[in-house]
Amino acid sequence: MEKAVEMIQIVKRFPQVVANDHVDLTVLKGEIHAIVGENGAGKTTLMNQLYGLLKPDFGEIRIFGKKVSFRGPRDAISMGIGMVHQHFMLVNNLTVAENVVLGSETGIGPLFDLKRARKRVSELSERYGLHVDVDAKIEDLPVGMQQRVEILKVLYRGAEILILDEPTAVLTPQETEELFETMFKLRENGKTIIFISHKLNEVMRVSDRITVMRQGRVTGVLNKDETNPREIARLMVGRDVVFTVEKTPAKPDGVVLKVEDLRVKDYRNLEAVKGVSFEVKAGEIYAIAGVAGNGQTELVEALTGLRKPVSGKVYFLGKDVTHATPRELREMGMGHIPEDRHKYGLILQFPAYYNVILGRHYRPPFAKGEFLAHDKILTFAEELFNRFDVRPNNVRMLGANFSGGNQQKLVIAREVGLEPKLMVVSQPTRGLDVGATEFVHRTLIQLRDSGVAILLVSMELDEILSLADRIAVMYNGQIMGEVEPNAVSIEEIGLMMAGHRLEEIRGRVA
Template structure:
């Protein structure tokens, strides 16, 4: 067996955390090898060591049989390793080919040889079926094409081993399938691909073998064709996980939320929400699908009192609440799980126990005779930590010292625990492992069954399909169509996410 990558006994420590605990990884030449694991399992830390961004405290790395020690990414690149990060490293106002050649510009004497650079990048794009307009500026490209530019960058630098970190996080279903076609073509051309993901259906569709990690250790080495999503999930979490959401037919009641012809601007003063109308009834989950950056964030902020409405109205049970601040909305029974947990959801320099009561910290039972009732606050906080499996179980720790996934659990636990009438949830399971996702999905469905109205915004199409009673699709600040999950397909929703209106698709 020829291995492109061997990592033996890798140990990486951070203060108070053993991120990698004697990890072994064996990646065969010319395969697509998936690394999966719950949030904080250590998979990205492991890949950062392979790419030279971190140095192992213990262990050895071999590339194509040769032992290596990297002092930085430049060393990894020299050994044929390229990494496509989850957040792209591109210069917006430069063209595709200019981004690709940065740091490795071909010269004619002392001057940049633009013709040669352009031709080399064009040749790579065509050779691997990436089909990028090399003269297009990054700012004019959809994210799927931007990702292709990142892949070309690694190939231009001679990468034979490509690491892709959560590569489908910002893609439509069609773009994901196109990416998989590209990865299969790269594999056919002899490239080795390491695919980091938490989406088990995608791992099953694209990989040859799988390494599963949990709490810094490898818990399984699997051949994809001989395993199941259920087995992978069990190895990730340490117990059986229900991967499908079971929900009864909805029984919607009165209309709770009405949004009428809403217009909202983004931080640049441009229209981000363009005349959107929607409604959420009691006892239903309305999902909003769309690729990030199409106005979903601004819509949520306008509804929850965090952004000014330019035109239009927001009504709650028939009452005009346009422009109400978050406190007044909470008093009405409207709660919010924000997309940006650090900016909107937590006070990171405050203890976790205080963060579990934010928004209710001025009322009984958390206040007694005008003072904070710490006994009640801490008792309530400990109960939430147990119920939502927030780790570590230390409520005295500052919120900023928890992992991203556990910070998310603190916010979700807080917002779900106060019996809202209307819940606006943005990216509720971002950064969570499959076990925590299972718990939150069940909780949202049980709240819906108790009559809570839920507006769900998620980049995860599986989540939208599993939870929603109705799905609205946003593109460039507008609704492209409304469908029921049982009456549509991922392909149809994907086309709407790419800017096609439902009536055009169904002609």
């Protein structure tokens, strides 16, 4: 069969990491080819090179057998490559037809021929079953429809090879199903699709062949019919855990956090957490694993007072805190290391010594009456800097000027400095290098050993397996099962991450 895309020995280095380390990718014409891997495995970097957004440091790209060297997306588009990004690039107050033709409008001279544009967009949408009202304004359309417009845009520019970058991340299950139908229709019409995902069930449902990536390398190329989610999960995560954290068995004590049948809606007003119950005890790390976007973010926001739950109960140290504010929770001893340190964790324009008192800025010793006690704040900041080895050792530097790892240290220093009873930790090592990751892990273990209850939410299975004392796997807003790390296989966790319940898996295995 004809090869639509060949990427040969691609290398792409960034200052901190090698994002693509001699990657080979072959995509056949007319297939749906999935590229799977954890966050940071190098999938998006690879695709950005195929789309001309990045230039490879080394290696060769061939499109339909022809060697190419793209200077930008325009070159890639002219070779028939189209990319649908995770974040839509649409103009909200223009209509569907206007958006589709935007940038390649037809007409006489400077005059825009809307009639012709509408007709051509309608034809396209008819041919590929991408049903959408061409006269509707983008802002009135649901997300799934907006994605169709993005796909139409790509097709309008004559794309033969479509790259879909985690297209289901923003979709509801129904919309996801409709997207899959569209993908099949495109394949029937001879289009080639590259589907980036880390959701195994979706990959198994739609793809013909699968390339698995891990830490910038290709760890396997599989035919869908000859593989199973277990094998993919193993290749994705790797059998060999990169670093093991030394720790003694947990000595769990009383229940610190109790969650009962919690339901939470996301920003689109759709239920994201659908009846979750669990307990976290003092002196243990309770981890929630799962693919991103399965309700973990909303769960953490609800527990930390940033989002109002719809129903259910949360008890912290025996007290009902379902509707408590972030300040009340902090005063009771709940620390929170948020998943997005730039959005929630830090005020980048503030100096470090202001950042380390965020949340306690209004009370002694940091405030005396209405006034800030600057001398106390500076001493406290300097102590934290020494204790957590934040570099550079300059408490007056702005938050924005620290490296990612040191920014995370600032957040962790602040929250640990709170001497919490419960620490809610979300994605603590995202984007950190090995050294900083190790530091974060050691700190969490130390906290646990000092009797703090820790709720850890992470997308990194390695991290969960090396830190957790108990693991719950979340899928589609529900907990698929609760296991202990030494009594579970990676395959079982992978299956739970893909939406199989623990009883179901074990029932079948036994």
